Amino acid sequence: MAAIHDVMPMFALYQPESVDDALRLLDQFGAGAWTMAGGLDTFDWLKDRTKRTEAVVELGNIAELSGIKEVDGGLEIGATTTLTEIAQHPVVRQRFGLLAEAAGLVASPQIRHQGTLGGNVSQDARCWYYRAGWPCYRAGGNICYADTPTAINREHAILHADRCVAVSPSDTAPALVALDASLVIRRLGGERVVAAQDYFVGPGRDITRMTALRPDELLTAIRIPAAWAGAEFYFEKVRDRQVWDFPLVNVASAMKVSGGTIQSLRIVVGAVAATPLRLTAVETAVAGKPRTPETAAMAGRLAVEGAQPLEHNGYKVPLMRNLVARAIRGAGAATT
Amino acid sequence: MTDVVRPGGVSRRTFIKGVVAAGAVASSAGYLLRTTLVGQGGGASAGAVERLITLNVNGRDRRVDIMPQETLAMTLRYKLGLTGTKIGCDRAECGACTVLLDEVPRYSCSVLTHMARKKRIMTIEGLASADGTLHPIQQGVVEEQGFQCAFCMPGFVMAAVGFLKTHPNPTRDELAHGVSGNLCRCQDYDKILTALSRGAELMRRG
Numbered sequence: 236m237a238a239i240h241d242v243m244p245m246f247a248l249y250q251p252e253s254v255d256d257a258l259r260l261l262d263q264f265g266a267g268a269w270t271m272a273g274g275l276d277t278f279d280w281l282k283d284r285t286k287r288t289e290a291v292v293e294l295g296n297i298a299e300l301s302g303i304k305e306v307d308g309g310l311e312i313g314a315t316t317t318l319t320e321i322a323q324h325p326v327v328r329q330r331f332g333l334l335a336e337a338a339g340l341v342a343s344p345q346i347r348h349q350g351t352l353g354g355n356v357s358q359d360a361r362c363w364y365y366r367a368g369w370p371c372y373r374a375g376g377n378i379c380y381a382d383t384p385t386a387i388n389r390e391h392a393i394l395h396a397d398r399c400v401a402v403s404p405s406d407t408a409p410a411l412v413a414l415d416a417s418l419v420i421r422r423l424g425g426e427r428v429v430a431a432q433d434y435f436v437g438p439g440r441d442i443t444r445m446t447a448l449r450p451d452e453l454l455t456a457i458r459i460p461a462a463w464a465g466a467e468f469y470f471e472k473v474r475d476r477q478v479w480d481f482p483l484v485n486v487a488s489a490m491k492v493s494g495g496t497i498q499s500l501r502i503v504v505g506a507v508a509a510t511p512l513r514l515t516a517v518e519t520a521v522a523g524k525p526r527t528p529e530t531a532a533m534a535g536r537l538a539v540e541g542a543q544p545l546e547h548n549g550y551k552v553p554l555m556r557n558l559v560a561r562a563i564r565g566a567g568a569a570t571t
Numbered sequence: 572m573t574d575v576v577r578p579g580g581v582s583r584r585t586f587i588k589g590v591v592a593a594g595a596v597a598s599s600a601g602y603l604l605r606t607t608l609v610g611q612g613g614g615a616s617a618g619a620v621e622r623l624i625t626l627n628v629n630g631r632d633r634r635v636d637i638m639p640q641e642t643l644a645m646t647l648r649y650k651l652g653l654t655g656t657k658i659g660c661d662r663a664e665c666g667a668c669t670v671l672l673d674e675v676p677r678y679s680c681s682v683l684t685h686m687a688r689k690k691r692i693m694t695i696e697g698l699a700s701a702d703g704t705l706h707p708i709q710q711g712v713v714e715e716q717g718f719q720c721a722f723c724m725p726g727f728v729m730a731a732v733g734f735l736k737t738h739p740n741p742t743r744d745e746l747a748h749g750v751s752g753n754l755c756r757c758q759d760y761d762k763i764l765t766a767l768s769r770g771a772e773l774m775r776r777g
Contacts, residue, residue, distance in 0.1 A: 245638070245640055249618040292618075
């Protein structure tokens, strides 16, 4: 654990009451601004002095950013809606249970009461070298401390690493990609909507950022289309401790099955790569196949093809393989 | 920065309360919060925060002078003298600092005090009735001797009180899940659950 300092270094705090006011502040402070929702990722960085900021723009007073609306058979979830609200919301549970389940497995009750969906999908990488302030690639340097012969890298990536081997630590992100969600991003005078799978950025595209969000932009809402409402969902999170912990590997899938045959599938694995990893090869391979243990085993094998474990995270390969197979078999199947 | 030496023979709790009561907050804050007053007052932009704010703590409005980066746990302990709220990890991991904001358990080490404005803050000190009658959860802790060192006790009690507001009749497993955001360094979880279950039973009896 990092050294405990008494409090965070001084910053100016702004609590705007509208998105427009927030965007003006982000524009005014530029790179010096730090957008904060629940704050649970923010405070570690500031307390540890590994990152500093001139001005914090706190979003908790912006009413238009919070709440769950039904839109065209789907949902629009405000970015600062808490994980507890999502996990307990009757419509989310009934029609998009995948997201409710993922949100309910994040961290601890107190954190879910405060942590937001927007924050959960926008949190920074959880590599302890990076978080301890080492000048690694992700921090703008030219080395990865987690990928050296003596590095401790049990939690790190097994797929698609590119210099940086940190993983996406979010539980809700794989669920949102599986549900084909899109994210609404606003800036002064403009708005863009990004598919969830494009929101997450791997190190090959930008090694210093986890998301497509630019400093002058605000994630305002997450839209979930009706397409997968009521589909057969599977979410499983494996972690060292059954509360609080980040995933070692998690899996989220949405499947349409008819007469024992898999019609279509979206399946996404978290904590194995820098982004939630959508397994399109698996999706294609199982479409039209009977839902059998053989299909599930084939999907698992296919999922981990090309995996390149580091010194201490080889266990993630069979873990991911089995989680993918379990997702295909479904919650109703006997687990072995 | 003036260094403050704790006088010998005075407990930490008494000392903190003494400092607060003596109105020495302004001089001690620089030590306790190890900061300077640069950058105060965020300018004229929309949403800039005031230094002097009102907090509703345990049913009373309290005026308090706070810094933008100050956490609620710090304010409660060092500005308002409410030392029942403990600071364990200061990283939203251990739960010792749990208080209720609008009846919902939150880690006060990871809430900016400014984020708690306009909310009803309830700490362990606010649970008992004005006549000293303990809250049923506190009574359950007393009856079952639920804790060893009890540093984590206020956090556990607040987490349980908040959880029981929405789940008044939990099973032992559900209650364990409800207080799963709290850690006990003595590993006394079984007795803690017995005490909290006893308290829940007393609550249901009214």
